[in-house]
Amino acid sequence: MKLEIRNVTKLFKGKIAVNNFSMEMQSGECVGLIGPNGAGKSTLIKVISDIINSDAGEVLLNGKKISKMKREIGYLPQYPNFFHWMTARETLTFMGQLSGLKKEVLTNLIPEILTKVGLTGEENSKVGTFSGGMKQRLGIAQALLHKPSLIVMDEPVSALDPIGRREVLNLIEEIKKDTSILLSTHILSDAEEICERFVIIKDGTKIEDTTITELLNRNSENKLIVEITAKDQKWIDVVKKLPYVKGVEVIGLKVKIKVENIEKNKNILLKNALEHKVDIVKFEMNNDTLEEIFLELVMQK
Numbered sequence: 001m002k003l004e005i006r007n008v009t010k011l012f013k014g015k016i017a018v019n020n021f022s023m024e025m026q027s028g029e030c031v032g033l034i035g036p037n038g039a040g041k042s043t044l045i046k047v048i049s050d051i052i053n054s055d056a057g058e059v060l061l062n063g064k065k066i067s068k069m070k071r072e073i074g075y076l077p078q079y080p081n082f083f084h085w086m087t088a089r090e091t092l093t094f095m096g097q098l099s100g101l102k103k104e105v106l107t108n109l110i111p112e113i114l115t116k117v118g119l120t121g122e123e124n125s126k127v128g129t130f131s132g133g134m135k136q137r138l139g140i141a142q143a144l145l146h147k148p149s150l151i152v153m154d155e156p157v158s159a160l161d162p163i164g165r166r167e168v169l170n171l172i173e174e175i176k177k178d179t180s181i182l183l184s185t186h187i188l189s190d191a192e193e194i195c196e197r198f199v200i201i202k203d204g205t206k207i208e209d210t211t212i213t214e215l216l217n218r219n220s221e222n223k224l225i226v227e228i229t230a231k232d233q234k235w236i237d238v239v240k241k242l243p244y245v246k247g248v249e250v251i252g253l254k255v256k257i258k259v260e261n262i263e264k265n266k267n268i269l270l271k272n273a274l275e276h277k278v279d280i281v282k283f284e285m286n287n288d289t290l291e292e293i294f295l296e297l298v299m300q301k
């Protein structure tokens, strides 16, 4: 499997939803497409899955146009449309037939796929009785029916409660073993758990294509977190003027201080605090979390 997205642009009534977006993906990869609401994730995913056409650019799978390779791709929409009065088996039969699979083939495939997504025993239950996590697993079953080499999932866990989220994340871990995965989310921590590679999209434009490790390393800037009491807030003005302090961010009683040469200056800063009779509640070295890095990226560029 090789997916190539080349200079894809999509407009809605003249407004750009996806802007000259390119990326490649190889077999065995799990890629998180991350971006805030309205970034263009669903639009891009629909172009990749050949649900809508782009205005410019192209999507190739194994070197061939995606419209000719639909059998190789499974798509889980952000809002799957199920008929609540259908059973799980009826749903999969209906959707399987829509995607061109024969009824006889489906009779064999459906029990196998229901087992895979952990819905054995539920084949005759009505979808209307399913929890959010079960519905989403049925959606994944639908996307896997024709055994695609790539599955594309649009916000597969964003709308779920913690239990449903756990069920679906565990299932995705399983699928990952034999299928390449592209999933979108606006919640970084959802992707953090399963994908090593992140592609960040904002206002339709790709702003990052990186790995968790690289992101964390790049941002392992030297910061000290000092928690002080309310009476010592005036010390912050002293800190701001220190020559080795590069930045100060105040969050409640916490002061995040970016310093040069942290090893040397952390003790000097501590000494300064003591000289000013600052009551220290907490004093620690800290790296930005992925969530903080993500926010910074999405807010800035």
Ligand code: ADP
Pocket (backbone or CB within 6 Å): 012, 013, 016, 017, 035, 036, 037, 038, 039, 040, 041, 042, 043, 044
């Ligand atoms: P995301 O999935 O990242 O939240 P979308 O791809 O749904 O973002 O939307 C990207 C932009 O395109 C948004 O500004 C949205 O309002 C617009 N958009 C999406 N679908 C349509 C549509 N069918 N008609 C008009 N505008 C749309």
Ligand code: MG
Pocket (backbone or CB within 6 Å): 041, 042, 043, 078, 154, 155
């Ligand atoms: Mg969306």
